Amino acid sequence: MMANKNQQVIRSILVYFAAVLINLIITVPLFFLRERLNTSTIALIYLLPVLLSTVFWGLLPGLLTGLTAFFLFNYFFIVPYYTLFVHKAEDITVLLIFFLVAFLISQLVGRVQKNLSLATTREIQTTRLYEFNLALTHAGTLQEVAHVIANHIKEAFQAQYVMVDAVLNSETGCHDHIPADGAPPAGKPVIVMALQTPRAFLGEVHIWREESRLDVFEEQMLHTFTSQGALALERIELAQSETRTRVLEESDRMKSALLSSVSHELRTPLSTIKAAVTSILSGEVEWGSEAAQDLLSAVDEETDQLNRLVGNLLDMSRIEAGALNPEINWNELSEIVESALHHLRHELDGYTVTLDLPDNLPLIPVDFMQIERVFTNLFSNSAKYASPGTEIQVNARVQNGQTVLIQVNNQGPPIPEDHLERIFDKFYRITNAARVTGTGLGLSICKGIIEAHGGKIWAENLPGRFAFNFSLPLTRKGKPQAAVESET
Amino acid sequence: MISAQPHILVIDDEPQILRALRNILGAKHFRVSTASRGEDGLAMAAANPPDLIILDLGLPDIDGFTVCSRLREWTHIPIIVLSVREGERDKVRALDEGADDYLVKPFGIEELLARIRVALRHTVQSQGNPEAVISAGDLIIDLTSHVVTRAGEEVKLTATEFKLLAYLAQNAGRVLTHQSILNKVWGIEYIDNVEYLRVFMSQLRKKLEADPRHPRHLIGEPGVGYRFTLGE
Known part of the structure; x- marks a missing residue:
């Protein structure tokens, strides 16, 4: 960086030196032709280096050439020679006109040159701004906007290091710096610019670079960059808060649907329990009688029902929070199914449950409790829609050695084909809610659990039956179950 | 050896659970004392060692795991954990900290009584010679x-x-x-x-x-x- 600056100084010294030299070069031949040419012609020839110098090197070198030409002309070509005195009035006129013309030429040409370089600067500026705006419209997050700002400012201002810091509100903000893997250079940033919109101050851009001063154009450009950048940040923040509001509204709607269905589901068993217990407490039903025994069994069953409901609600909130985290271990499918059947023995009383699980079924890598919950929900759902006295079947088979395909089917009514996918949605129910009880959470929980295990769940209508199918991978951490050395 | 009326210490912060267990276990001829804080439970267990401890995991001062491990520093009194936490991790952790058994709330009283019987019998066995x-x-x-x-x-x-x-x-x-x-x-x-x-x-x-x-x-x-x- 320092080397660059030195080069620039050396270059401008060379230019001024050349501006003088070009006059000396032209003076030599003129000097020998001095007697043959008249002073006006010599003055005209001297205008040439002034013109060239201005065109090639700019206004100031041009003026310098004009000035040296003026003195050389006077010294060598105006009588008396080798003095700066002028005797003839005619010569004074020529000299004055020469000086005026040289001055005007350098001024005019210089201005054209300056306009040209100005136009070029403007063009570069416009291109930079255009690219910057284009990049901003493609940025979709605060972080991306911060990156675009830092990146473009670094390029446009030849900065060594640019840091963008913005705080939109108490929760969101962004930070970026370029180069991404570097630490800020020692010392304070040379330029600090606010990211400001008409509404608020959002943050600052810190720039470290060699040249500490900004010229007029750079200052203009930096202003445009920062205000455009600040607007982009604000636009994204507004869009995000709008999305948040919409999500909140949606989850509010879901919450009230959940609350109404849950309170209904809670009150039903609670009223059974309350009725049974109060009738026994009051002495209406004799303690120890068959009626009392029956009422107490109802209380027992209803508490199990309540407990399952709480389990489902917890699962749902875990699924929603993405915190299901199945604890995968090698398990026997039949053990899981039996455990689910045991928990639902009251509810499934009156149904025939047939298990068709091959003896040679391998162990499956699953979270026991979660897959048991899947079966509990599928059995419970089957009992709700198929009438008592019918059969519920469970079967399983290994599919091309990679996955196990499990089916729970019942003799319930078919479901219209276009509803088959939607039954796994939250609160979705195909029949009128009055006849069938439930929170409408069971199947969506099954889906959440199976998907967290890397499997798939779907429903299908079979001839005379309705089936839930799900597949589960037979590999854990990408590996199948290791062979267990057996003994004889 | 166990006295005619085994002494059970219940550490749980739910007054209704304490009330129910006091009544039910009392009816089954157990001597029941209760504590609703972990530190109180530890102090009571040290002052008057019970034959069995029923312990809740969620206590207001120190959690049940800590109570478990601090009890295990000096005694082999059987501990049955009663908790609403049904996660496998919690169960395994409680057993690792030295609990003898784990029962998830809500539980059936028959189940609890069966576990209590097993735990008490185990104490008798470990004091005598193991059965061949x-x-x-x-x-x-x-x-x-x-x-x-x-x-x-x-x-x-x-x-x-x-x-x-x-x-x-x-x-x-x-x-x-x-x-x-x-x-x-x-x-x-x-x-x-x-x-x-x-x-x-x-x-x-x-x-x-x-x-x-x-x-x-x-x-x-x-x-x-x-x-x-x-x-x-």
């Missing part, structure tokens, strides 16, 4: 001669199968975690190979259970481990 012959239903397991008979007929078991069965039967009624069984039967390097346990358990059930799908003695505790029940 264990009988469970129609099974007779002779730990010295390594002979197992079912309904009078000898059942051929492999060495590992016998080792597994013996470890479970010696701890009849108690939950043994997968890790502790794998460590004991196969060795520390197999501690995560639950599939070994599953395969051998399934073989054992086929040999010993009348209905392997509905075992009466070799009971699985989902995600936690296994329990051998005498099936009385």
Whole structure:
């Protein structure tokens, strides 16, 4: 960086030196032709280096050439020679006109040159701004906007290091710096610019670079960059808060649907329990009688029902929070199914449950409790829609050695084909809610659990039956179950 | 030895649970004392050691795991954990901290009474000589001669199968975690190979259970481990 600056100084010294030299070069031949040419012609020839110098090197070198030409002309070509005195009035006129013309030429040409370089600067500026705006419209997050700002400012201002810091509100903000893997250079940033919109101050851009001063154009450009950048940040923040509001509204709607269905589901068993217990407490039903025994069994069953409901609600909130985290271990499918059947023995009383699980079924890598919950929900759902006295079947088979395909089917009514996918949605129910009880959470929980295990769940209508199918991978951490050395 | 009226200390911060347990256990002729904070429970256990402790995991001052491990610093009093936490991790952790059993709330009182009986009997056993012959239903397991008979007929078991069965039967009624069984039967390097346990358990059930799908003695505790029940 320092080397660059030195080069620039050396270059401008060379230019001024050349501006003088070009006059000396032209003076030599003129000097020998001095007697043959008249002073006006010599003055005209001297205008040439002034013109060239201005065109090639700019206004100031041009003026310098004009000035040296003026003195050389006077010294060598105006009588008396080798003095700066002028005797003839005619010569004074020529000299004055020469000086005026040289001055005007350098001024005019210089201005054209300056306009040209100005136009070029403007063009570069416009291109930079255009690219910057284009990049901003493609940025979709605060972080991306911060990156675009830092990146473009670094390029446009030849900065060594640019840091963008913005705080939109108490929760969101962004930070970026370029180069991404570097630490800020020692010392304070040379330029600090606010990211400001008409509404608020959002943050600052810190720039470290060699040249500490900004010229007029750079200052203009930096202003445009920062205000455009600040607007982009604000636009994204507004869009995000709008999305948040919409999500909140949606989850509010879901919450009230959940609350109404849950309170209904809670009150039903609670009223059974309350009725049974109060009738026994009051002495209406004799303690120890068959009626009392029956009422107490109802209380027992209803508490199990309540407990399952709480389990489902917890699962749902875990699924929603993405915190299901199945604890995968090698398990026997039949053990899981039996455990689910045991928990639902009251509810499934009156149904025939047939298990068709091959003896040679391998162990499956699953979270026991979660897959048991899947079966509990599928059995419970089957009992709700198929009438008592019918059969519920469970079967399983290994599919091309990679996955196990499990089916729970019942003799319930078919479901219209276009509803088959939607039954796994939250609160979705195909029949009128009055006849069938439930929170409408069971199947969506099954889906959440199976998907967290890397499997798939779907429903299908079979001839005379309705089936839930799900597949589960037979590999854990990408590996199948290791062979267990057996003994004889 | 246990007095005629075994003394149970219940540490739980739910007044309704304390009330129910005091009534139910009292009716079953247990002497019941209660504490609603962990520190109080520890102090009471030290001042007047009970025969059994029923412990909740969620306590207002220190959590149940801490109570468990601090009790285990000085005593082998059986501890039954009662908790609403049904996650496998919590169960395994409580057992690792030294609890003897774990029951999830809500629970059936019959279940709790059965666990209390097992825990108290285990105390008696560990104070006397371990039994050389264990009988469970129609099974007779002779730990010295390594002979197992079912309904009078000898059942051929492999060495590992016998080792597994013996470890479970010696701890009849108690939950043994997968890790502790794998460590004991196969060795520390197999501690995560639950599939070994599953395969051998399934073989054992086929040999010993009348209905392997509905075992009466070799009971699985989902995600936690296994329990051998005498099936009385």
